[in-house]
Amino acid sequence: METRARPPANPLDRLSARDFLLLREPDGIGTLVLAGYQLALVLFTLGIVLAAVGIEAPVDSSHGLWAAALNLLLLCVGIRLAERTARRIRSRRDRS
Structure with missing residues (x-):
């Protein structure tokens, strides 16, 4: 098959x-x-x-697109770190 x-x-x-x-x-x-x-x-x-x-926003630039892109990048990194931290806490809780 x-x-x-x-x-x-x-x-x-x-x-x-x-x-x-x-x-x-x-x-x-x-x-x-x-x-x-x-x-x-x-x-x-x-x-x-x-x-x-x-x-103030963490990143400031003379061009709005650069500032938006860098702030978005920092936001995405922060969300990713929060997700990984939550996953680590849940996996430790499930093991106990």
């Missing part, structure tokens, strides 16, 4: 750079767009909180 490789369930697994540039994979592009919306919402909320508290 021959087994066939199933297509990846995640649309981003099927999305190549060429398909993205040629807009050929609507599911993958839609996933990227939704991720962008979510990140924009997080940044907007974070901006409101920082403005209310009176704290």
Whole structure:
């Protein structure tokens, strides 16, 4: 009996750079767009909180795109570290 490789369930697994540039994979592009919306919402909320508290953004630049990109990078690194920390705490709790 021959087994066939199933297509990846995640649309981003099927999305190549060429398909993205040629807009050929609507599911993958839609996933990227939704991720962008979510990140924009997080940044907007974070901006409101920082403005209310009176704290400046961690990165400032003369060009808005550079500042947004660097702040987004720091936010993503922070989210990733928080996720790894939570996973480590859960795995220790499950072992006990």
